[in-house]
Amino acid sequence: MYLSKLFIPITKDLPTEAKIKSHQLMLRTGMIKQSSAGIYSWLPLGFKVMKKIEQIVREEQNNINAQEMLMPTIQSADIWKESGRYNDYGEEMLRIKDRQNREMLYGPTNEELITEIFRSSVKSYKSLPQLLYHIQWKFRDEIRPRFGVMRCREFYMKDAYSFDLNDKQAKLSYNKMFYSYLKTFKRLDLKAIPMKAETGPIGGDLSHEFIILAETGESKIYADKKIFDIDLKDYSYTEESLEKMRNDYSSVYAVTDEKFNQKEFDSKVNKDEQLITKGIEVGHIFYFGDKYSKPLNCLVDAQGGKKETVKMGSYGIGVSRLVGAIIEAKYNKNVMKWPKSISPFDVVIIPNINKNNKENLIKSEKIYKELKKQNIDVLLDDVDENMSNKFKKHDLIGIPNQIIVGSKSTEDEFEFKDKDSKSSILKLNEIKSKLKN
Ligand SMILES: Nc1ncnc2c1ncn2[C@@H]1O[C@H](COP(=O)(O)OP(=O)(O)O)[C@@H](O)[C@H]1O
Numbered sequence: 114m115y116l117s118k119l120f121i122p123i124t125k126d127l128p129t130e131a132k133i134k135s136h137q138l139m140l141r142t143g144m145i146k147q148s149s150a151g152i153y154s155w156l157p158l159g160f161k162v163m164k165k166i167e168q169i170v171r172e173e174q175n176n177i178n179a180q181e182m183l184m185p186t187i188q189s190a191d192i193w194k195e196s197g198r199y200n201d202y203g204e205e206m207l208r209i210k211d212r213q214n215r216e217m218l219y220g221p222t223n224e225e226l227i228t229e230i231f232r233s234s235v236k237s238y239k240s241l242p243q244l245l246y247h248i249q250w251k252f253r254d255e256i257r258p259r260f261g262v263m264r265c266r267e268f269y270m271k272d273a274y275s276f277d278l279n280d281k282q283a284k285l286s287y288n289k290m291f292y293s294y295l296k297t298f299k300r301l302d303l304k305a306i307p308m309k310a311e312t313g314p315i316g317g318d319l320s321h322e323f324i325i326l327a328e329t330g331e332s333k334i335y336a337d338k339k340i341f342d343i344d345l346k347d348y349s350y351t352e353e354s355l356e357k358m359r360n361d362y363s364s365v366y367a368v369t370d371e372k373f374n375q376k377e378f379d380s381k382v383n384k385d386e387q388l389i390t391k392g393i394e395v396g397h398i399f400y401f402g403d404k405y406s407k408p409l410n411c412l413v414d415a416q417g418g419k420k421e422t423v424k425m426g427s428y429g430i431g432v433s434r435l436v437g438a439i440i441e442a443k444y445n446k447n448v449m450k451w452p453k454s455i456s457p458f459d460v461v462i463i464p465n466i467n468k469n470n471k472e473n474l475i476k477s478e479k480i481y482k483e484l485k486k487q488n489i490d491v492l493l494d495d496v497d498e499n500m501s502n503k504f505k506k507h508d509l510i511g512i513p514n515q516i517i518v519g520s521k522s523t524e525d526e527f528e529f530k531d532k533d534s535k536s537s538i539l540k541l542n543e544i545k546s547k548l549k550n
């Protein structure tokens with residue numbers, strides 16, 4: 114893609130309404146555009162990043178054999194009345210009436226709808242366990258939407274639901290999700306800490322929040338740095354291994370301020386191992402047993418002909434929030450670098466162009482074609498602008514690798530800046546192989 118052709122409305126001014134870096138950057142680089150309070154359009158650059166995150170989330174869900182489906186955004190109020198949450202949910206739920214005067218709503222979550230689908234089609238224990246998920250827009254009428262895509266009203270979420278016959282099997286589903294989340298965040302190059310959490314309006318007795326470290330986060334966290342020594346490579350998908358993983362995590366101190374206690378912290382964690390920082394909640398998992406299946410009468414025939422209420426859990430990841438959260442975690446000294454796995458482009462070519470000299474642009478176009486042939490997703494900055502402005506612009510856009518075509522280049526050697534901003538003069542072949550691995 115040529116930058117001059119890309120729909121990327123970069124603005125020079127700092128947006129005044131944006132209080133945190135990710136929000137400012139996403140508006141300035143034209144990743145998103147607000148359409149009304151807490152509701153955004155995703156423009157090509159932002160959309161591309163979000164889709165890459167979504168794909169990683171999807172692959173790690175599929176790796177635990179969760180099955181993808183798609184439920185609608187608009188739901189009928191009836192099932193919410195059955196579960197008792199229609200009144201409980203309060204003003205965060207956007208309620209709508211259709212032309213027949215039927216009560217509808219824009220789904221803030223999907224426990225009711227999935228339970229309704231499940232109860233009408235599954236009759237026997239033999240069909241259990243089931244793990245289903247979808248990636249779909251949600252609406253919650255937050256009283257104070259803020260921080261751009263981090264706390265908005267319409268947001269994109271992966272939500273999964275597990276159905277099991279008993280507690281033991283349900284815990285296995287929970288542990289699988291737990292593992293899948295940690296793998297997902299690792300692929301996004303994030304340090305995520307699972308923290309035991311309150312279950313809130315979803316209910317139930319077991320819950321973890323997944324929090325990533327970022328100075329601008331809304332949650333204050335207190336943890337033992339040892340938590341980062343736990344290596345996912347030491348575990349596998351077997352029941353025993355997953356159980357061990359969760360025990361290993363539970364044995365290390367990590368809490369948010371709700372559960373913080375200074376005395377306990379000091380007695381359990383060495384001073385130099387104490388981590389006090391802020392974080393952003395990017396995922397949240399719940400095991401709530403029969404909280405929904407009971408009122409919704411979701412039963413299966415168990416062995417011996419008895420009817421059993423199925424045991425359920427639900428598991429969310431804020432896909433659109435992650436775009437902002439990753440910026441918060443990665444932004445450093447006015448420079449943004451996307452993790453390789455989700456960067457909007459693999460590399461940008463930045464030629465020094467001026468009206469009288471097109472030589473650098475011609476060289477750049479050759480490189481562009483070569484890299485394209487290798488399936489490398491490359492952006493060419495063909496805009497006629499001085500180099501210092503170009504560099505500033507790319508510090509914001511955050512493509513991790515740059516090829517600079519200017520005074521230091523020859524016919525076959527160019528300046529290459531890698532994701533750590535380390536600069537070297539390399540042959541095109543060497544650049545290719547660096548980008549390939
Ligand atoms: N208002 C919001 N804007 C963006 N993402 C959100 C919002 N609310 C929730 N999310 C994302 O969805 C995930 C699951 O939400 P959930 O835990 O049910 O909501 P909450 O934490 O507000 O009770 C959260 O971990 C977060 O990543």
Ligand SMILES: [Mg+2]
Binds near residue numbers: 322397
């Ligand atoms: Mg939550």
